[in-house]
Amino acid sequence: MTQAFSSLRINSDRLLDAFNQLALIGATADSGVDRPSLSEAHLAARKWLHEHIEASGFEFRTDGAGNHSAVLPCDEPSAPTLILGSHLDSVPNGGRFDGALGVMAALEVLKTLRENRINLKVQIEAMDFTDEEGTLVGLLGSAALAGHLSKENLEKPRGGRERLVEGMMRAGLTEAGMLSAARKPETLAGYLELHIEQGKRLEKSGTDIGIVTAIVGIWSYKLTFLGKADHAGSTAMEDRRDASLGASAFTLAAREMVMRDFPNCVVNVGKMEFAPGAFNIVPAQVDVSLEFRSPDAAEFERLNQALLNLAGEQAVRFGLGLQTEFFGKHAPSLMDTDVRGAFANACDELGLSHMPLPSGAGHDGQSLADLCPVGMIFVPSVDGASHSPREFTKWEDCVNGANVLLQAALRLGM
Numbered sequence: 001m002t003q004a005f006s007s008l009r010i011n012s013d014r015l016l017d018a019f020n021q022l023a024l025i026g027a028t029a030d031s032g033v034d035r036p037s038l039s040e041a042h043l044a045a046r047k048w049l050h051e052h053i054e055a056s057g058f059e060f061r062t063d064g065a066g067n068h069s070a071v072l073p074c075d076e077p078s079a080p081t082l083i084l085g086s087h088l089d090s091v092p093n094g095g096r097f098d099g100a101l102g103v104m105a106a107l108e109v110l111k112t113l114r115e116n117r118i119n120l121k122v123q124i125e126a127m128d129f130t131d132e133e134g135t136l137v138g139l140l141g142s143a144a145l146a147g148h149l150s151k152e153n154l155e156k157p158r159g160g161r162e163r164l165v166e167g168m169m170r171a172g173l174t175e176a177g178m179l180s181a182a183r184k185p186e187t188l189a190g191y192l193e194l195h196i197e198q199g200k201r202l203e204k205s206g207t208d209i210g211i212v213t214a215i216v217g218i219w220s221y222k223l224t225f226l227g228k229a230d231h232a233g234s235t236a237m238e239d240r241r242d243a244s245l246g247a248s249a250f251t252l253a254a255r256e257m258v259m260r261d262f263p264n265c266v267v268n269v270g271k272m273e274f275a276p277g278a279f280n281i282v283p284a285q286v287d288v289s290l291e292f293r294s295p296d297a298a299e300f301e302r303l304n305q306a307l308l309n310l311a312g313e314q315a316v317r318f319g320l321g322l323q324t325e326f327f328g329k330h331a332p333s334l335m336d337t338d339v340r341g342a343f344a345n346a347c348d349e350l351g352l353s354h355m356p357l358p359s360g361a362g363h364d365g366q367s368l369a370d371l372c373p374v375g376m377i378f379v380p381s382v383d384g385a386s387h388s389p390r391e392f393t394k395w396e397d398c399v400n401g402a403n404v405l406l407q408a409a410l411r412l413g414m
Helices: 012-023 040-055 100-115 140-146 151-155 161-171 175-179 201-205 243-261 297-317 337-350 395-413
Strands: 059-062 068-072 081-087 123-129 188-196 209-215 217-226 266-275 285-294 321-330 354-359 374-379
Touching: 012 040, 012 100, 012 395, 040 059, 040 068, 040 100, 040 161, 068 081, 068 100, 081 100, 081 395, 100 123, 100 188, 100 395, 123 140, 140 175, 151 175, 188 395, 201 209, 201 354, 209 337, 209 395, 217 243, 217 297, 243 266, 243 285, 243 297, 285 297, 297 321, 337 354, 337 374, 337 395, 354 374, 374 395
Parallel strands: 081 123, 081 188, 188 374, 209 354
Antiparallel strands: 059 068, 068 123, 209 374, 217 285, 217 321, 266 285
16 A cells, blocks of 8 residues: 555544534433434434435435445446445434444545545445344344345344334335345445444553454343242242242343353343233243343354253243243354454554454444455443443544544555
8 A cells, every 4th residue: 555545544523523413313411312223313313414425425325224325436336345334323322432433434434535536446335224233123234235134033023013113114114125125245345344342441451443353143032931920918939930030040040150151251131021010919921031142153052052941940940931032143253354454454554552352242244244354443432331321432542443444444445
């Protein structure tokens, strides 16, 4: 790469201005944002992005899955596309940086390339993917683009069918459109993403950039412990088939087992629903929302079986029935070696320290990893906070990440 290109930097003030404008949409009183996928606030943010893209002089595109993007073409119309991006949707009462930084940095890279009249050998596309956070389906837009979205995913989404249908209606999306949004592998040169770390490893080590080695696999179920409703006052303790005991014992035992036997993995029970759900009735049914993660495929399978076995053991222990409903699986995804090398070289050129590290959170790159070369970088999160209004990354670190993204795109696109 020429010296002129290696000295290229993004416009920090321009990026900050766009980032701050976006952060006003769905803003909460405690400096966070509330933009769940396809909510009114999320659609308002996407409308702003659409207008911003066109006002910036780029071609705006959207597909059947509602993915939004800006396109910087090259001289060869049939050249493959290098996608840069992330997502604008948030978890309920989330933070300003998660996803949004990656989208706005990607668009800033396009602006920088165009104003410096740099013509690469690939098309560059800055993309905002639909429903990365899993409010409705999880990695919906990227899975659709990669051809991994199935009709079953839409019929039994983890956020509930009614909620998905309502969101699709608000956004003007259809199932047929979502299922036809796939791109062919030969049309893609790769996918790069800048994201906040959502952890403390970079901050603790004083490292500027994390180069992601792998994105964890994520598996989710609804476990239903089935007992019998009885009077909470007149039924002796030894005579109860209390579904809450199985659910609670499983939750505690799962934590102990993962910490002891699967130290590189995590497990989470994010929701329990009790039925009938009254003070004076022994619970007849408890639905448990279970999610677990691992960066290693073989360990992922072992953990899955161990957790299901554990749930069965606790059901038997308390005389309960057990039903399991599968809600989806994203396999662990290794990042591309060449892309990781481009990120490392970019960091070295910019004088930034870097370290390899796996991602404990899921990201859209998981969907694309078997379709094209994928790579990801992290910038430090203050106190590791994320999915919270406390989420914060120093602007200097944001700019560092955007410049690494720019330089890696140059290296891979020339």
